Amino acid sequence: MLGNAFLLAFRALRRNAMRSVLTMLGIIIGVAAVIVVVTLGSGATRQVSQQVASLGSNLLMVSVGKRMGPGQVSGAEAFKLADAEALANDVYGLAAVAPVASGSTTAIYANENWSTNVSGTTDAFFSVSNQPVAEGRLFTASEARLGTAVCVIGQTVAAKLFGQQNPLNNRIRLQKLSCEVIGVLKAKGQSTMGTDQDDLVVVPLRTYQRRIAGNQDVNLIKVSVQDGQDTEKVKHEIEGILRTRRHLASTEENNFNVMDMKEIAAMLSSTTQTMTGMLSAVGAVSLLVGGIGIMNIMLVSVTERTREIGIRLAIGALENEVLLQFLVEAVVLSSFGGLIGILLALGTAWGLSGLMQVPFVFQGGIVLTAFLFSAAVGVVFGYFPARKAARLDPIEALRHE
Template sequence: MLWNALLLALREIRRNLMRSTLTMLGIVIGVASVVVMVNLGSGATAQVSAQIASLGSNLLMVRTGQRLGFGQRSEAKDFHIGDVEAVASEVGGIAAVAPAASQAMTAIYGNRNWSTTITGSDNNFFPVGNWTLAKGREFSSGELRAGASVCILGDSVRKELFGSQQALNEKLRINKLSCQVIGLLAAKGQSAGGRNQDDLVMIPLRAFWRRVAGNQDVQMMYVSARAGVSTAKVQRDIELLLRERRHIAENEDDDFNVHDMKEVAEALTGTTRVLTTLLGAVAAVSLLVGGIGIMNIMLVSVTERTREIGIRLAIGALEREVLLQFLVEAVVLSSFGGLLGILLAIATTYVLATLLGMPVLLDPGTMLLAFLFSAAVGVIFGFFPARKAARQDPIEALRYE
């Protein structure tokens, strides 16, 4: 009986190809928009996760001051190198600690100059921040101890100052400091916050103290926890240690801030996920509208085909056979529309993801769900018109003009 209904339904769809196509269009667009939204959304989430991972695994950032609001922090005295050593030796579960002090300055090479950030640190900076060297070498222990005039360039700085020229072993000038390029960092791209991470010049911390800052302060610490260690516990231990070292009384708030990048990562991926769901939900409304379109056309179709229904009933079609025929018609239309929608979505995802420079992620689960949903739309919105068709009085239906 189902096979017969399918046969009759397919004949009917073929007979009204134009109308069938237009009916399907609503579902095609609905399914396509849902799938594209979800695909792009998961692409964005994956991208954000990758960006966060590029910051460094299990990274904790320790800064002075407390965040007061948007972009403002309270004043507080900087860390001392002793704080860095204390964190490294006294807090358990830590892989490495990198001190950092930085200042915005202009780097000059030949007739080109470029405003960038000069950061003084040591070799721990590279593993903690997930940096790799594209060329050259890290600082030698002698250079670190002596605060030698050597520097390692981020990829953006290299491009701006040297272009296609060889940068290694060249000398560039930062303020009064002339330093030799000993290493080039591999590009990391934008951070999750949209900041260009590659825009930096690294020099030994001691060189920074002596030649740039004129003091011995450490503005930040980058701490990487060992794999499998709870970053929350490390964060708490660092906080306790620093409170003690900075002589903060029991009733006073911290005048520094430990930032767990994992939390930031989770917050950001969470945000994109919420956004994906939201966009998907908006797109689902268009699928619903497509379903109402099917119901609309099917109702018109039932009225238009009253005589045909009369003929079928007179010939001896059972009520449930007519119902099934119309229902199958609606389901075939909607699920075929769903299939076309998924194909359209795959093509659109490829084009958009390529244009937006995002990874192409096709989620088979979403596509299956969208397909099943489109079929369900056919059943739900096809049922009412189908029942209307099946319940016709054959005499009245045959008389219908």
């Protein structure tokens, strides 16, 4: 009986091929929207977690001021090199501590100039922020201590200043400082916040303080915690030491901030997931609208095909056979639409993930769900029109014009 219903349904759909395609369009778009959003969303989530991994494991950022970003409290006293040294000596379980003083400066080489971020730091910086060298070498601990005029540059700076030339052993000018390029860092791409992590020049901290900034300030201390250590506990220890060193009374709030990059990562990926969820909901609504479209077309079709139904009933079709035929028509429309939607979505998601530089993550679960949902839409929204068709009176139906 089901085989017959399929045969009859396919013949009926073929007779109205154009209408069948248009009806499917609603489902195609709905399914495609949901899958594209979820696929790109999970790609973005994966990208965030990859970027977090690239930040360096177990990284804590100790910055001046109460909070990062807008609303930062100004006027708080900057750190000194001694603060970083104190942390390195007194906090148990740290892998490395890198004090960073940085600012925006124009780097000049020959006729080229490029406004970039210059960081003065120690040799620990490279391991803490997980930035290995691609060419040349990094500066050593003694160079950092002595404050020699050397620098390591990021890929973006290398490209902007030197183009195709080899930057190594050339001297670039940073304000009054002329320093020799001894290394180029490996490309790291965009950060989670969307900034270019390759657009930087790294010089020894002492060189930066003396020759560029002209003070002893350190804006940021990057701390990497040893594997297996409780980041939360380390964070509290750091806070304790810095409060003492900055002479804060117990009633005063911290005028510095210790940020766990893992927390930020978690926050960012939960934001991405929320966005994905919301966009999927929009897609699901369009899927629902597609389902209503199917019901609408099936109802129109039952009215338009009243005479045909009359013929079938007169010839001896049972109520259930007519019901099943119309139900199968609806389900074939919706699930075939779902299938096309899936193919369309995978193609689109693949293309868009390339454009948006997000990894393409195939989500079998959502593909299956979308397909089952579209088939279910056919059953749910096809049932009412199908029942209407099955209950027609053959005499009335045959008389219908």
